[in-house]
Amino acid sequence: MPRDLSLIALDWGTSSLRAWRFDGSSTPGEKREFPWGIMKLPNAGVDRDTAFRETLNKVCADWLTASPPCPVIACGMVGSAQGWREAPYAPCPVSLPQLASQLLQIDLGKQRMLNIIPGVVKNGNMPEVMRGEETQIFGALAANKVLQQANEAGEPILIGLPGTHSKWAIVHRNMLSHFHTFMTGELFDALIHHTILGASMVPAEEPQWPAFLEGLEVARSRHSAGLLSTIFSTRTRFLTGQLPQTQQADYLSGLIIGHEMCGLGKLLLDAARPDMPIALIGNDALCDRYQRAFNHYFSARPLHLIKYATENGLWQIAKVAGLFTTDTGKIFHAI
Amino acid sequence: MPRDLSLIALDWGTSSLRAWRFDGSSTPGEKREFPWGIMKLPNAGVDRDTAFRETLNKVCADWLTASPPCPVIACGMVGSAQGWREAPYAPCPVSLPQLASQLLQIDLGKQRMLNIIPGVVKNGNMPEVMRGEETQIFGALAANKVLQQANEAGEPILIGLPGTHSKWAIVHRNMLSHFHTFMTGELFDALIHHTILGASMVPAEEPQWPAFLEGLEVARSRHSAGLLSTIFSTRTRFLTGQLPQTQQADYLSGLIIGHEMCGLGKLLLDAARPDMPIALIGNDALCDRYQRAFNHYFSARPLHLIKYATENGLWQIAKVAGLFTTDTGKIFHAI
Numbered sequence: 001m002p003r004d005l006s007l008i009a010l011d012w013g014t015s016s017l018r019a020w021r022f023d024g025s026s027t028p029g030e031k032r033e034f035p036w037g038i039m040k041l042p043n044a045g046v047d048r049d050t051a052f053r054e055t056l057n058k059v060c061a062d063w064l065t066a067s068p069p070c071p072v073i074a075c076g077m078v079g080s081a082q083g084w085r086e087a088p089y090a091p092c093p094v095s096l097p098q099l100a101s102q103l104l105q106i107d108l109g110k111q112r113m114l115n116i117i118p119g120v121v122k123n124g125n126m127p128e129v130m131r132g133e134e135t136q137i138f139g140a141l142a143a144n145k146v147l148q149q150a151n152e153a154g155e156p157i158l159i160g161l162p163g164t165h166s167k168w169a170i171v172h173r174n175m176l177s178h179f180h181t182f183m184t185g186e187l188f189d190a191l192i193h194h195t196i197l198g199a200s201m202v203p204a205e206e207p208q209w210p211a212f213l214e215g216l217e218v219a220r221s222r223h224s225a226g227l228l229s230t231i232f233s234t235r236t237r238f239l240t241g242q243l244p245q246t247q248q249a250d251y252l253s254g255l256i257i258g259h260e261m262c263g264l265g266k267l268l269l270d271a272a273r274p275d276m277p278i279a280l281i282g283n284d285a286l287c288d289r290y291q292r293a294f295n296h297y298f299s300a301r302p303l304h305l306i307k308y309a310t311e312n313g314l315w316q317i318a319k320v321a322g323l324f325t326t327d328t329g330k331i332f333h334a335i
Numbered sequence: 336m337p338r339d340l341s342l343i344a345l346d347w348g349t350s351s352l353r354a355w356r357f358d359g360s361s362t363p364g365e366k367r368e369f370p371w372g373i374m375k376l377p378n379a380g381v382d383r384d385t386a387f388r389e390t391l392n393k394v395c396a397d398w399l400t401a402s403p404p405c406p407v408i409a410c411g412m413v414g415s416a417q418g419w420r421e422a423p424y425a426p427c428p429v430s431l432p433q434l435a436s437q438l439l440q441i442d443l444g445k446q447r448m449l450n451i452i453p454g455v456v457k458n459g460n461m462p463e464v465m466r467g468e469e470t471q472i473f474g475a476l477a478a479n480k481v482l483q484q485a486n487e488a489g490e491p492i493l494i495g496l497p498g499t500h501s502k503w504a505i506v507h508r509n510m511l512s513h514f515h516t517f518m519t520g521e522l523f524d525a526l527i528h529h530t531i532l533g534a535s536m537v538p539a540e541e542p543q544w545p546a547f548l549e550g551l552e553v554a555r556s557r558h559s560a561g562l563l564s565t566i567f568s569t570r571t572r573f574l575t576g577q578l579p580q581t582q583q584a585d586y587l588s589g590l591i592i593g594h595e596m597c598g599l600g601k602l603l604l605d606a607a608r609p610d611m612p613i614a615l616i617g618n619d620a621l622c623d624r625y626q627r628a629f630n631h632y633f634s635a636r637p638l639h640l641i642k643y644a645t646e647n648g649l650w651q652i653a654k655v656a657g658l659f660t661t662d663t664g665k666i667f668h669a670i
Binding site: 121123126127128129165180181182183184186187189190191193194195196197218222223224225226227228229230231232233235236237239240242256259260262263266267 | 456458461462463464500515516517518519521522524525526528529530531532553557558559560561562563564565566567568570571572574575577591594595597598601602
C-alpha cells in the first residue's frame with residue numbers, strides 16, 4: 001500500500017495516458033501507462049464527464065482512495081475543448097508561477113481535486129498553441145544544470161520537442177517567450193500511410209542512416225523549392241533504381257526532418273548566438289534522429305538530451321501552486 | 336452504329352478511364368467515362384491480363400468489333416508497372432515523333448492492336464516521371480495557336496497540369512525538355528482526411544476566396560520557413576477565432592498552392608523571360624484556383640487555359656505513329 005502520498009500526476013494526451021505517484025519525495029514511486037488518451041477512452045457511450053471520471057478510477061482508484069487525500073495534477077489535451085474540461089490557454093510569454101496560478105480545478109469528491117495545467121497560446125497573425133509541452137519545458141529547465149545556469153545568467157535557451165507536432169521553444173529569463181510548431185510527425189505518418197509514397201516501402205530491420213542523411217542533404221539543397229517538390233523523389237528514386245524499398249522510409253524521414261531543420265534555421269537559429277544552449281525532449285529513437293539531423297545542419301552546436309521532463313514539470317508546477325508542501329525541494333533526475 | 340471508325344483512344348489512369356471514338360475526323364464522335372482506373376478494375380479476382388481485356392470490352396466492345404478494324408491507342412498509368420503491361424519510359428527531352436515511335440503494342444486479337452504511349456522520365460539525382468501528361472502536353476501544343484507560334488519561333492513555353500501530382504513542364508523547339516512534380520493535390524487530400532487539420536473543417540457551399548487568398552499570402556511571406564511550419568496555422572487560427580470552420584479548407588488550399596507557386600518561381604519562373612507563354616491543363620475548378628494563385632504571385636503573366644488536351648494528344652500521336660491515315664489533318668478544338 002502506498003504511504004505518505006503527496007501527489008498524483010497525469011500526462012493525459014490525445015492517444016495515451018501516463019500516471020505517476022509521488023510519495024513524499026520528488027522522485028516518483030510508481031508509474032502507470034495506458035492507451036487511454038482523450039480520443040481513446042475505454043468507456044465510450046457514457047457522457048463525457050463520467051467517461052473521464054471512470055477512466056481515472058480505472059487508472060488509479062487505489063491512489064485516489066488512500067488516506068490522507070492527496071492532490072491530483074494533469075497536463076496535456078485533457079484540458080482541451082475535446083478533453084475533460086477546457087482550461088483556457090495562458091498567453092505567451094509565460095512563467096512557471098503564472099501557469100501554476102491558472103490551474104483549472106475539477107472536484108473529484110471526497111476532498112480530492114484535479115488540477116489541470118493550462119496550455120499556452122502565442123497570439124498574433126500566426127498563432128501558436130501547445131498543451132503539455134509547457135510542462136515538459138519547465139520540467140527540463142528545472143532538471144538540467146546547464147540550462148539552469150544559462151537561464152540564471154539571462155541567456156536564452158532553445159528547447160526542441162520532436163514528435164507528431166514538433167515544437168521549438170525559447171526560454172528566456174524564466175519565461176517561455178516564443179515557440180513554433182512543425183507538423184513533421186503527423187505529415188510523415190500521413191505521407192507513408194495515405195499517399196503513393198508509402199506504397200512501395202518495405203520496413204527495414206534497423207534505421208537506414210545513409211538514406212536518412214541523403215534525405216537531409218536533398219532538403220538542404222532544395223529547401224527553397226519546398227517540400228512539395230522534393231518528397232516525390234522518394235518514389236522516383238525508387239522507380240529509377242536509386243533507392244531500395246527498405247530505404248524509402250528513412251530517406252523520406254530525412255527529407256521531412258531536413259525541411260524542419262531549414263525552417264528552424266530561418267525562424268530561430270540563424271539569428272541566434274552560436275553558443276545558445278539547446279535541449280531536446282522526446283523518446284530516445286526520435287531524439288537520436290533529431291540529434292543526427294541537427295549535427296548535419298548546425299554542426300557546432302551540442303544538444304542536451306533531457307529525461308523525465310514531464311513528471312518533473314508536473315511536480316514543479318504542483319509545488320509552486322502550493323498543492324502540497326515538502327521539505328525536499330531538491331531537483332531530481334538531474335542529468 | 337458507328338461508321339468509318341478511325342481510332343479508339345483511351346486515357347486510362349489510376350482511378351478513372353475515359354474513352355473516345357474518332358470516326359473519320361479529328362473531332363471525337365463519342366466519349367465514355369468510367370471509374371475503372373487501373374487500381375479499380377471492376378473484375379478483381381481474375382489475372383491481370385484478363386482483367387484489363389474484360390474491362391476494355393465492357394467499355395467499348397461495340398467499337399472494338401466494328402468493321403473495318405481500327406487501331407486503339409492509350410496513355411496513362413495503364414502503361415505503368417501496376418498497369419496492363421509496362422511501357423518503358425522515354426527519356427526527357429523527348430519529341431512527339433519520338434513518343435510515337437515507342438508505342439508498346441498489345442494484341443487484342445481479330446486484327447486489333449492496343450498501342451500504349453510511354454511515359455517520360457527525366458533522369459538524374461532528382462528524377463522526374465510522368466505518364467499521361469506527355470500526351471496532354473503535346474495535345475495542348477497542337478491545339479493552341481499562341482503556343483504553336485511561340486514554339487515555332489523557338490521560344491520556350493511553360494505548361495502546368497495541376498492535380499494530384501501537379502506537373503510543370505517546359506516545351507522548347509518541339510521537345511518536352513524539362514519538368515517538375517509537386518505533390519500538391521495528394522498532400523492536400525492526406526492533410527484534410529488524415530490529420531488534425533481536417534478535424535474541424537466544415538464544407539462551404541462555394542469557394543471561400545478571401546480565405547484562399549489569405550493562405551496564398553501566408554505562403555508567400557513564410558515560404559522560407561517551409562510548409563511544415565505554416566500549415567498548423569489552419570488549426571490555430573480556428574482555435575483563436577480568426578478562421579471560421581467553413582473557410583479552413585480554402586485557407587489550407589491557398590497555403591499549399593501558394594507554396595507550390597513559390598517553388599515554381601524558384602525552380603523555373605524567376606529565371607524565365609517575363610513574356611514566356613504559360614498554359615494550364617486541368618478541370619475548370621482547379622484551373623480557376625491556379626489561375627487566381629498565379630495572378631496573385633506573378634501578376635503580369637496571362638495564362639492560356641487549354642481544353643481537350645488529352646484526346647487531342649492521343650489523336651496527334653496516333654496520326655504521327657501512322658496508326659491511320661487521314662486527309663483531315665487539321666487541328667480541332669482550337670481555342
